[in-house]
Amino acid sequence: MYILRKALIASLLLTVFTGCKSKKKAAPSTLKVVDPKEWVDDHMLSNADSGMVKHLHLDINVSMDKKQIAGSAMWTINNTHKKKELILDTYDLTIDSVTVDGHKAAHHLDGAIKYLGSALHIPIDVNTKFVTVYYKTGADARALQWLSPQQTHDKKKPFLYTQSESIYARSWIPCPDGPGVRFTYTARVKVPIGLMALMSAENSDIVNDSGIYRFRMQNPIPAYLMALAVGDLAFRGIDDRTGVFAEKGMIDKARYEFENVGRMVGAAEQLYGPYRWGRYDVLVLPPGFPIGGMENPRLTFCTPSIIAGDRSLVTLIAHELAHSWSGNLVTNATWNDFWLNEGFTNYFERRIMEQMMGAKYADMLWELGYQDLENTVTHLGPKSPDTWLKLNLKGRDPDDGLNDIPYEKGCHFLRLIEKNAGRDRFDKFLSKYFDHYAFSTVTTETFLNYMDTVLIGKDTNLRKSITIDEWVYGPGIPANCPRAGNELFGKVDIEREKFLAGMPAEQMAFVNWSAHEWLHFLRGMPKSLMPSQMKMLDDAFNITNTGNSEIACMWFILAIRTNYFQAYPAMERFLSTIGRRKFLEPLYSEMMLAPGGEEMAKRLYTRYKNNYHPLAQESLDEIVLHEHR
Ligand SMILES: [Zn+2]
Numbered sequence: 001m002y003i004l005r006k007a008l009i010a011s012l013l014l015t016v017f018t019g020c021k022s023k024k025k026a027a028p029s030t031l032k033v034v035d036p037k038e039w040v041d042d043h044m045l046s047n048a049d050s051g052m053v054k055h056l057h058l059d060i061n062v063s064m065d066k067k068q069i070a071g072s073a074m075w076t077i078n079n080t081h082k083k084k085e086l087i088l089d090t091y092d093l094t095i096d097s098v099t100v101d102g103h104k105a106a107h108h109l110d111g112a113i114k115y116l117g118s119a120l121h122i123p124i125d126v127n128t129k130f131v132t133v134y135y136k137t138g139a140d141a142r143a144l145q146w147l148s149p150q151q152t153h154d155k156k157k158p159f160l161y162t163q164s165e166s167i168y169a170r171s172w173i174p175c176p177d178g179p180g181v182r183f184t185y186t187a188r189v190k191v192p193i194g195l196m197a198l199m200s201a202e203n204s205d206i207v208n209d210s211g212i213y214r215f216r217m218q219n220p221i222p223a224y225l226m227a228l229a230v231g232d233l234a235f236r237g238i239d240d241r242t243g244v245f246a247e248k249g250m251i252d253k254a255r256y257e258f259e260n261v262g263r264m265v266g267a268a269e270q271l272y273g274p275y276r277w278g279r280y281d282v283l284v285l286p287p288g289f290p291i292g293g294m295e296n297p298r299l300t301f302c303t304p305s306i307i308a309g310d311r312s313l314v315t316l317i318a319h320e321l322a323h324s325w326s327g328n329l330v331t332n333a334t335w336n337d338f339w340l341n342e343g344f345t346n347y348f349e350r351r352i353m354e355q356m357m358g359a360k361y362a363d364m365l366w367e368l369g370y371q372d373l374e375n376t377v378t379h380l381g382p383k384s385p386d387t388w389l390k391l392n393l394k395g396r397d398p399d400d401g402l403n404d405i406p407y408e409k410g411c412h413f414l415r416l417i418e419k420n421a422g423r424d425r426f427d428k429f430l431s432k433y434f435d436h437y438a439f440s441t442v443t444t445e446t447f448l449n450y451m452d453t454v455l456i457g458k459d460t461n462l463r464k465s466i467t468i469d470e471w472v473y474g475p476g477i478p479a480n481c482p483r484a485g486n487e488l489f490g491k492v493d494i495e496r497e498k499f500l501a502g503m504p505a506e507q508m509a510f511v512n513w514s515a516h517e518w519l520h521f522l523r524g525m526p527k528s529l530m531p532s533q534m535k536m537l538d539d540a541f542n543i544t545n546t547g548n549s550e551i552a553c554m555w556f557i558l559a560i561r562t563n564y565f566q567a568y569p570a571m572e573r574f575l576s577t578i579g580r581r582k583f584l585e586p587l588y589s590e591m592m593l594a595p596g597g598e599e600m601a602k603r604l605y606t607r608y609k610n611n612y613h614p615l616a617q618e619s620l621d622e623i624v625l626h627e628h629r
Contacts, residue, residue: 039180039333039334039443040334041178041179041180041333041334041335042334042336042393042394042395043115043116043166043167043177043178043334043335043393043398044089044167044176044177044178044180044181045087045089045110045113045116045117045118045119046087046088046089046119046175046176046177046178046181047083047085047086047087047176048086048087048088048176048181049176049180049181050180050181050182050183050220050441051078051080051081052077052078052079052080052081052083052086053075053076053077053078053176053181053183054076054077054078054183054184055075055076055183055184055185055186056073056074056075056076056173056175056183056184056185056186057073057074057076057185057186057187057188058071058072058073058074058173058185058186058187058188058189059071059072059074059187059188060072060187060188060189060190061189061190062160062189062190062191062192062197062228062230064146064158064160064191064192064195064230067139067144067146068136068137069136069137069141069144069172070135070136070137071134071135072132072133072134072135073132073133073135073173073174073175074130074131074132074133075088075130075131075132075133075183076129076130077124077128077129077130077131079124079125079126079127079128082126083124084123084124084125085121085122085123085124086121086122086124086128086131087119087120087121087122088119088120088122088133088170088174088175088176089116089117089119089120089167089169089170089174089175089176089177089178089223090109090117090118090119090120090135090170090171090174091112091116091117091118091138091140091141091142091167091168091170091171092112092117092137092138092139092140092141092142092171093118093120093135093136093137093138093170093171093174094135094136094138095107095109095120095133095134095135095174096134096135096136097134098122098131098132098133098134099130099131099132099134100122100123100124100128100130100131100132101127101128101129101130102130105122105123105131106122106123107120107121107122107123107133108120108121109121115167115396115397115398116167117170117171120133120174133174135174137171137172138171140171140614141168141171141172142168142171142614142615142618143162143163143164143168143169143171143172144160144161144162144171144172144614145160145161145162145163145288145289145613145614146158146159146160147159147160147161147286147288151286151287151288151610151611152231152232152247152286153246153247153249153250153286153287153304154232154247154248154249154250156232157194157195157231157232158231159229159230159231159232159247159285159286160228160229160230160231161227161228161229161230161231161285161286161289161301162226162227162228162229163227163289163290163291163294163301163613163615164223164224164225164226164227165224165225165294166179166224166335166398166399166402167224167335167398168224168615169223169224169226170223172226172228173223173226175223175226176223177223177224178222178223178334179222179223179224179331179332179333179334179335179341179441180222180331180333180334180441181222181223182220182221182222182331182439182440182441183220183221184217184218184219184220184221185201185215185216185217185221185226186214186215186216186217187199187201187213187214187215187216188212188213188214188215189212189213189214189215189228189230190211190212190213191211191213191230192211193209193210193211194207194211194232195207195211195230195231195232195233196213196230196231196232196233196234196245197213197228197229197230198213198228198229198230198233198245198283198299199213199215199217199226199227199228199229199299200217200221200225200226200227200296200297200298200299201215201216201217201297201298201299202215202216202217202218202278202279202298203215203281203298203299205235205243205245206235207233217297217298219276219277219297219439220439221297221328222331222441225295225296225297225328227294227296227299227301229245229283229285229301231247231286232247232248233245233246233247233248233283234246234247234248234251235251235281236251236252236254236255238255238258238259238261238262239262241262241265241278241279241280242258242261242262242265242279242280242281242282243279243281243282244257244258244261244281244282244283244284245281245282245283245284245299246283246284246304247284247286250284250304250307253307253309254282254284254307256309256311257306257307257308257309257311257313257314258282258311258314258317259311259314260311260314260356261280261282261314261317261321263356264314264317264318264321264352264356265280265321267352267355267356268318268321268322268324268325268348268352270355271348271351271352271355271427271431272325272348272427272430272431272434273325273431273434273435275324276324276329276438277297277298277324277328278298279298280298280300280321280324281298281299281300282299282300282302282317282320283299283300283301283302284302284303284304284307285301285302285303285304286304287303287304287305287577287578287579287611288579288611288612288613289301289302289303289304289579289580289613290579290580290581290612290613290615290616291303291580291581291582292305292306292316292319292580292582293316293317293319293320294320295319295320295321295323295324295327295328295345297324297328300317300320300321302316302317302320303316303579303580305549305578305580308547308548315353315356315357318349318352318353318356319345319346319349321352322344322345322348322349322352323341323345325344325348325434326340326341326344326345326348326434327341327342327344327345329434329437329438329439330344330433330434330437330438330440330441330442331440331441331442332441332442332443333441333442333443333446334443335391335393335398335401336390336391336392336393336401336444337390337391337442337443337444338391338398338401338402338406339389339390339391339405339406339407339409339410339413339444340410340442340444340447341406342406342407342410343389343406343407343408343409343410343411343413343414344410344411344414345407346369346407346408346410346411347410347411347414347415347418350362350365350366350369350411353365360488361514361516363484363485363488364484364488364489364514364516364517364520365516366415366483366484367483367484367485367488367489367520368516368519368520369404369407369408369411369412370408370412370481370483370484371520371523372404372408373404373405373408373409373412373477374477375404376403376404376405376408377405377476377477380403380405382475382476382477383475383476384475385475386400386401386403386405387405387409387475387476388405388472388473388474388475389405389406389409389410389413389444389471389472389473390444390472390473391405391406399615409471409477412477412481412482413466413471413472415482416466416471416480416481416482417451417455417466419482420462420465420466421455421459421462425455426455429451429454429455432454433447433450433451433454436450437450444472448468448472465480466480467480489517489520491509491517492513492517492520492521492524493520493524495508495509495510495521496521496524496525499533499537500526500529500533504536504540505536505537505539505540505541506540508540510541515548515550515551518548518551519550519551519554522551522554522555522558523554525558527561529558529561529562530562531562531563531564531565533562534558534559534562534564534566534567535564535566538564538566538567543555544559544566544567544570545570549574549578549580549583552570552574552583553574553582553583553586553587555567556570556571556574556587557586557587557590559571560587560590560591560594560597561590561594563594571587572604574587575587575604575608576607576608576611577611579611579612579613579616580616581615581616581619584612584616584620585619585620585623588601588604588605588620588623588624589623591604592623592624601623601624602624602625605620605624605625
């Protein structure tokens with residue numbers, strides 16, 4: 001998700017641009033296995049672990065009118081630790097009552113803590129089997145986005161979807177809301193008749209007459225993978241284990257776009273072993289979805305901005321699919337270990353892309369990713385502890401760790417290991433790792449220790465060459481960071497220089513440039529770029545009207561920087577229809593920096609705020625209105 005939320009990195013759009021012509025060390029160098037009991041999840045108030053909560057049964061009613069979920073969450077408990085109370089995470093929930101083994105029980109809710117919400121305390125004893133919480137969601141439920149018909153693609157019926165990662169599940173389910181606690185779940189969900197409900201579970205693919213849907217997830221998952229969507233949806237199969245859900249008006253286009261998803265699952269399996277979740281379906285959401293995609297098990301949620309009409313953008317799915325191994329199958333124990341989810345997934349995603357599109361293509365992804373990493377390190381400061389792979393987010397919003405560090409520094413570290421160990425050896429190791437820790441949870445130290453035993457062993461040269469402490473517990477970009485090389489974009493750099501030196505834009509040698517090359521071309525533009533030069537490029541290539549959202553975002557940033565007003569109406573359309581924070585945050589930030597831009601930012605934000613997800617609103621309130629929550 002974000003600026004980078006998970007899937008965003010996945011989203012380098014693949015279309016050909018045809019539409020327009022001394023380091024501080026925190027850890028001992030001798031690594032030791034951290035016993036799972038020793039984890040401290042700073043973002044979980046619950047006292048439960050995977051041994052204590054086994055199963056969740058949700059029985060909820062979704063009121064689209066009231067914008068509220070109400071019902072019960074029944075937890076199956078195994079109190080082997082003889083705890084005197086079960087503590088669950090909640091955020092802005094109203095607790096109506098609690099029963100323990102069917103009998104009404106006492107409970108109390110602590111005061112709210114910033115970011116974390118309120119701990120719900122329920123007394124239990126050693127024999128307690130079931131704890132049921134009857135509750136309602138609040139107006140400030142951070143996981144829920146309620147869309148009016150007007151905010152959907154078809155504009156006929158309301159829509160609801162959830163985004164539970166990182167710690168938002170607690171705003172719609174009272175639960176142990178940490179990535180280190182896994183449970184299975186079943187659910188009965190009642191929705192207005194005529195609408196379809198979907199979850200990160202076994203789904204029905206037809207609208208039923210009763211409005212009641214039942215779900216089952218038999219693999220244990222952490223709370224951040226709990227997901228629900230309710231809307232006027234339809235389904236089309238792709239092959240016998242993949243398919244797509246979307247609003248009716250978009251379903252045929254979506255089905256066409258995702259033709260190769262089945263093949264992609266096969267490519268991923270060839271790399272790191274069997275896909276263990278049964279079906280893999282994709283749900284295309286309305287435009288306000290704040291991130292590129294979310295890896296909800298069995299049902300990836302994704303932005304509609306990848307429906308391009310030519311199947312060229314579907315590779316965003318590679319990232320979410322890769323999470324079926326890194327993240328969903330083997331999960332980071334705490335948000336401080338987030339790079340285990342995202343660095344591995346970025347690495348895996350690029351390997352899938354290499355398999356499907358070739359090495360040169362993947363290398364361009366690596367190089368653009370390296371550039372993103374450099375920018376992020378510059379932005380955070382090269383000595384900042386926030387540039388370590390192992391983060392320390394105690395007392396902070398876990399979303400503070402949502403930037404390019406876990407994604408890009410993480411995957412570059414893995415690439416370094418691959419290059420030094422050899423690809424075959426590294427691939428075998430990764431397959432073993434996914435197998436060994438399947439359906440469980442891993443801290444950074446557990447991974448490093450496992451790698452030390454299984455991959456490195458007596459290979460002291462390998463241990464020395466991958467400088468683990470420097471990468472994991474040190475800031476910035478280590479000097480041994482592998483780089484695909486600028487020469488990949490050499491031709492693009494030459495054309496940019498010639499253009500800046502006065503060559504007419506039409507004479508540029510841009511034939512068959514991919515979106516990566518165009519993106520690199522625009523990213524390299526100097527501060528001195530003039531509006532007249534923007535106009536020349538636009539006259540030649542009509543970039544203002546590109547359908548590629550990555551390129552559009554970069555172009556509009558340049559338009560703000562250079563006062564290229566002709567692009568503003570298209571930028572406003574973009575801001576009114578795009579919900580991804582990846583695009584919204586840099587664009588609004590750029591406006592705020594421009595002379596006179598603050599007024600424009602405020603005007604546009606006020607106009608389109610309601611189109612954005614509450615999480616996007618939170619960060620934009622800060623950027624545009626200087627309001628801190
Ligand atoms: Zn991700």
